[in-house]
Amino acid sequence: MPDGAGGIRYPFADPPAAGQAIEVADGILWMRLPLPMALDHVNVYALDDGDGWTVVDTGFASARSKAIWQSLLHGPLAGKPVTRVIVTHHHPDHVGLAGWFVAQGAALHMPRTGWLMARMLTLDAQDRPTPETITFYERAGMAADELARRKAERPFNFADCVAPLPLGYARLREGDTIRLGGRTWDIRMGDGHAPEHATFWSRDDAVVLGGDQLLPSISANLGVYPTEPDADPVGDWIVSCERFQPLARPDHLVLGGHKLPFTGLPLRLSQMIDNHHGALDRLSAHLDQPRAAGECFMPLFKRPIGPAEYGLALVEAVAHLNHLHQTGRAIRHLRDDGAWAFSAA
Numbered sequence: 001m002p003d004g005a006g007g008i009r010y011p012f013a014d015p016p017a018a019g020q021a022i023e024v025a026d027g028i029l030w031m032r033l034p035l036p037m038a039l040d041h042v043n044v045y046a047l048d049d050g051d052g053w054t055v056v057d058t059g060f061a062s063a064r065s066k067a068i069w070q071s072l073l074h075g076p077l078a079g080k081p082v083t084r085v086i087v088t089h090h091h092p093d094h095v096g097l098a099g100w101f102v103a104q105g106a107a108l109h110m111p112r113t114g115w116l117m118a119r120m121l122t123l124d125a126q127d128r129p130t131p132e133t134i135t136f137y138e139r140a141g142m143a144a145d146e147l148a149r150r151k152a153e154r155p156f157n158f159a160d161c162v163a164p165l166p167l168g169y170a171r172l173r174e175g176d177t178i179r180l181g182g183r184t185w186d187i188r189m190g191d192g193h194a195p196e197h198a199t200f201w202s203r204d205d206a207v208v209l210g211g212d213q214l215l216p217s218i219s220a221n222l223g224v225y226p227t228e229p230d231a232d233p234v235g236d237w238i239v240s241c242e243r244f245q246p247l248a249r250p251d252h253l254v255l256g257g258h259k260l261p262f263t264g265l266p267l268r269l270s271q272m273i274d275n276h277h278g279a280l281d282r283l284s285a286h287l288d289q290p291r292a293a294g295e296c297f298m299p300l301f302k303r304p305i306g307p308a309e310y311g312l313a314l315v316e317a318v319a320h321l322n323h324l325h326q327t328g329r330a331i332r333h334l335r336d337d338g339a340w341a342f343s344a345a
């Protein structure tokens with residue numbers, strides 16, 4: 001799309017290599033850490049505060065991430081300490097090494113819900129899925145072979161890839177401002193991908209730190225988990241996008257948690273809203289007969305889901321079904337196999 005037409009553009013075509021940084025705005029460095037998943041990286045940023053750096057998001061706690069951070073600290077960040085670490089939301093790829101930075105003297109800034117979630121989940125180590133988790137999977141209609149395999153295995157544990165979080169943090173709050181990298185930023189909370197997800201809007205230039213709330217080219221996962229089985233993250237997400245719309249400008253340089261920095265945020269917000277409305281409409285049509293979450297992948301994702309994506313697909317299917325149910329567009333009943341079966345209302 002030509003300049004000025006409000007399209008989505010990527011001013012930086014290539015991401016930084018491991019251990020390298022790209023200065024994407026005055027005093028703001030973009031770096032990447034690897035993730036051992038289909039989405040194989042997370043973006044992190046360092047903002048120059050004069051006498052030190054503020055780091056935004058951290059990557060998984062792993063030997064590999066620490067080694068890359070060490071080369072960043074000795075390379076592009078050389079000479080100045082990390083005095084603050086800001087975590088946009090509680091997911092492991094963002095909060096993973098926050099405790100590691102705190103142990104080296106950094107102050108931790110997070111939204112309260114994110115801090116509580118991260119602290120709770122790191123302390124909640126399980127050797128086998130809890131009974132509540134098994135029930136959650138049954139209610140979702142998880143495929144029998146997948147359920148049997150998961151029952152017998154150590155589940156994913158937050159503490160496996162998140163460094164211990166010490167007591168004590170500074171709260172990021174909706175409507176507050178914060179000084180970072182020589183700028184004053186408005187703090188605006190999003191929701192849906194993670195509860196109380198922090199975003200930062202510079203008052204001094206057109207830069208936005210978006211975390212996973214403001215991503216280009218991929219849709220943030222909206223999942224329901226056993227911690228809150230009746231959550232409606234799709235509704236929360238759409239409301240958040242609508243609240244961001246009056247703030248968004250086409251020239252904002254959005255620095256997100258994954259993929260490339262981009263401009264064209266107003267269009268991107270509309271796309272994010274429309275994509276979920278489209279998915280909800282396809283799903284609603286698919287509920288012409290009763291179906292459980294595990295039977296709804298095709299209308300939602302429009303492609304087959306492999307084993308590596310199964311877990312994320314299932315929690316996202318539950319999310320969209322919960323939204324239809326809670327907005328009166330679907331009814332549900334408990335099937336003999338323990339699954340919620342949803343039908344269009």
Ligand SMILES: [Zn+2]
Nearest residue numbers: 089091193212
């Ligand atoms: Zn996330």
